[in-house]
Amino acid sequence: MRRHLLFILGLLILLTLKTKPAAATGSLYDPGEPQSPTIRARYVCVPSLIWRNPELCPSYGPGTTAYRIASIRTPDPLPELPVLELPHDEDDKLVPHAYAYVRALPLNIYRHPMEAAMGLPPVRTMLSGDWWVSVGGLVEYEGQRWYQINKEEFVPADALALASPSRFQGVYLTEQPQHPFAWINRWVQPSVVPQGAINAGVEGLKRYQLVTIFAEERRGDEIWYLVGPDQWVEQKNVARVDVDPPLPEIGPGEKWIEVDLFEQTIAAYEGERMVYATLVSSGRTATATPPGLYRLWSKVREGKMSNPDVDDGAPAWYFIEDVPWTMYFHGGYSIHAAFWHDAFGFTRSHGCVNLAPRDALWFFNWADPFIAEDTDLIYIGGSTPNTWVWVHFTSRFE
Structure with a gap:
């Protein structure tokens, strides 16, 4: 008898569950489809x-x-960026001089190799720190090679390591770009989707390769860019350039330079139109480039650079001869050529904005005021038109 009661009770419970109202639903198939x-x-x-x-x-x-x-789809056909890569002869002279790093310190400098052979005292001695010198010529004396680094200054050739300046150059824009674009900072294989499997059907993207950004996607703490059909790359692998409007202080048609410390890029504008863009190396964390809106106050065709807050010869001391195409915008902070590295797109400097030599020459010739070929430097003041410089930090993660 008890078993029959339990069976009946179980049936009642099942019937109650089956008749419970269901949640609102929507059909995935046509109505009436079984x-x-x-x-x-x-x-x-x-x-x-x-x-x-x-x-x-x-x-x-x-x-x-x-x-x-x-x-998300890329346009078909893919639009080309309105850029003009300026032509260059592969044998052209990138910088005004040959440069070299002093790799053997302390280093005695002699008036002539003969004086070193005779045991005469040096004219001066480089003690410690980082030294870059201009190399004027090579001579041989009693079987030893010597470089001339200044008038009546010679050092053994094996004490120097000749520099190989970067051949990288940014792009001249023939019209306003309609999409953001970027340079690849390190070799990367695109993914089919953000954070997904790599796209093995396409070639990897090389350092300094220029790409167009068609879309962006945020995934957690990461940002991904669509740079081609089924080709997504993470933000950390690129240096992005966007067209930005001029600040209110900048007048219509005026020339201005935008330095993006987050992206490590620089762009030249004439009014609202971007005319040139490339990569930079700004100051590292301890020697960061100061954000702000400035105006150029001096242009120097060639000049010596050092860190004045460090004693000559101290371990942190640096001295660079004949830095080409320098434009000062805030005290000792400047935009100039850097012949000593090829790390553009990453912070590197003691506070200045480093450019590859070809880019530095382009900006130097473009920026107001113009400086003649036979003029070494110019100080800008009064009513002389001069170019604005906007240094800022654009974080993509705010």
């Missing part, structure tokens, strides 16, 4: 469901994200 699965409004959709009927799915969840990303 065995139609349903979407419950309180659940998220998996990718296979949202592809069939995206309008019935909520606007959140992994399925929705996957659907949205896969729906």
